[in-house]
Amino acid sequence: MRLPPALRHRDFRLFTIGYLPSETGEYIHFIVQNWLVWELTQSAFYLGLIGFFEFAPRFIFGPIGGVIADRMDRHRLVTLSCVFNLIQSLVFAFLVFSGWLQFWHIVGLVIFMAIVSSVRTAAQQVMVVSLVPQESVVSALALHSATHNLTKVVGPSIGGVLLTFIGAGYCLIIHALTQVFMLVALFLMRAPAAASGSAAKGNWLRDIAEGVAYFRQNRRIWFTILTTYSNGFFGISYAQFLPYFAQEVLRAGPSGYGLLVSAPGVGAVLISFFLSTHGRLTGMRRLLFGASMIYAASIFFFALSPFMVLSLFLLTVIGAMQMSYRVLARAIIQEECPPHxxxxxxxxxxxxxxxxxxxxxxxxxxxxxxxxxxxxxxSAVGCGLFALIVPRRSTSEKTVL
Structure with missing residues (x-):
């Protein structure tokens, strides 16, 4: 049996080997963080609020992170972000062990890591595709997503069990230790310079404006991005309320919560391995539309499900469709966008x-x-409606190639 195209490249294999335990630790951290918020507040509003603080900084720092990733050594950026991850988790663990932890501490730690992640995400995603030739890009994106979603299965399951038996503080220590694996993998890569940015130095705001102007003109990129935004606003937010569904709807504890968080990863891993065997797909925009519609329908039925088994099945479908539309969207962007x-x-x-x-x-x-x-x-109904509207808008506009 032949390896998928992307795994034939040494640096990509090293990156994947380091990413697997590192990202598993991230999901252990996620489980602990949200469970602590629920224990401290017993409030669905505060769960939503911590989700807001976790990702809202991307609106401000996301575009800046993209400029940094285009200008600087992406290998070094990813390395520094791993170090910051490790430090944040140790501080979090200290607050738990000391008994000083309050909700505002979690908010501060979450905002700090959200800023770091804004830079890391852009650098890491561009670095992934730079580790393989163009003909292996879809394979690399799918395998990277498969690895990510495998950790989404393993991490929450482990996190739920560890949270039950050893407590939140030791879970956070374990998360800190998992970052070492990624640091070692980055150190062993032979060609970190291949993953370095090369954009000319200039005004940061002008660089951001240049990128936005180009994407607005290229309708394939622009409407692909808008589709992911509508799916994000109306769809992704369901995950923040899984502690509520676990405790109040399905009557499960931390281990049941871990299963709910893991289930989308199962579907994502299964579909990822299918996509990873394909170097290139045809009809990607139609596939993107279909995945978005099934994604919305699955969230709708999950929200109304009173049964654990049915909920796990629907979450599995949600994960498969979310992974599908994100890989397809990234492949469209990669195909259309100039390297700089x-x-x-x-x-x-x-x-x-x-x-x-x-x-x-x-x-x-x-x-x-x-x-x-x-x-x-x-919210799922809104997700489905926008999935219908955006493709109609994109086909009504002239595509600029």
Whole structure:
């Protein structure tokens, strides 16, 4: 059996080996963070608020991170972000062990890492595709997403069990230790310079404006990004309320919560391995539309499900469709975007998580007026409507190539 195209390249293999435990630790951290928020506040609104603080800084720092990724050594940027991740988790663990932890501490730590992640995300995504030749890009994107979503299965499951048996503080120590694996992998790469930015130095705001102007003119890129934004605002925010569904709807504890967070990763991993065997796909815009519609429908039915097994199945479908539309969107952007603008393109793409945080805040506010399941179901309807509207707008506009 032949390896997928991307895995035939040494530096990509090293990156993947380091990323697997590092990102697993990220999901352990995510489980602990949200569970601590729920324990401290017992409030769906505060769950939405912490989701807002987790991703809202991407609106401001995301485009700046894209410019930094286009200008600076991406290998060094990813390395520094891992170090900051490690430090943040140790500080978080100290606050837990000392008994001093309050909600505003979590807010501060979350905002700090959101700023760091704005730079890391753009640098890391461009670095991934720079480790393979052009003909292996779809394979690399799919495998990277598969690895990410495998950690989304393993991390929350492990996190839920560890949270039950060893407590939040030790879980955070484990997260800090997992960052060492990525640091070692980055150190062992033979050609870090291949993943360095090369954009000319100039005015940062002008660089951001240049990127946005180009993407507005290229309708394939612009409407692809808008699709991810609408899916982010109306769709991704459901995940912030999984502690509520675990505790109040499905009557499960931390381990059940871990299963709910893991389920989307199962679907994402399965679809990722399918996509990773393809160097290139045809009809990507039609596939993007179909994945977005199924994604919205699955969130709607999950919100109304009172059964654990059905909820896990629907979350699996949600994960598969979310991974599909994100890989397809990134492949379209990669195909259309010139290399010197790719960092800025990726930073704009990943602002969809910022829209997810805004959606989580709105859902949290709505939960004060209506039950959380009704709010999530209504958001899913919005997701489906925008998935219908955006393709119609894109086909009504002339594409600039």
């Amino acid at each position: 603008l790719l960092g800025r393109a990726m930073s704009l793409f990943f602002i969809d998580r910022g829209f997810g945080s805004l959606g989580a805040l709105c859902l949290g506010a709505a939960a004060a007026l209506v039950p959380v399941p009704i709010a999530v179901a209504g």
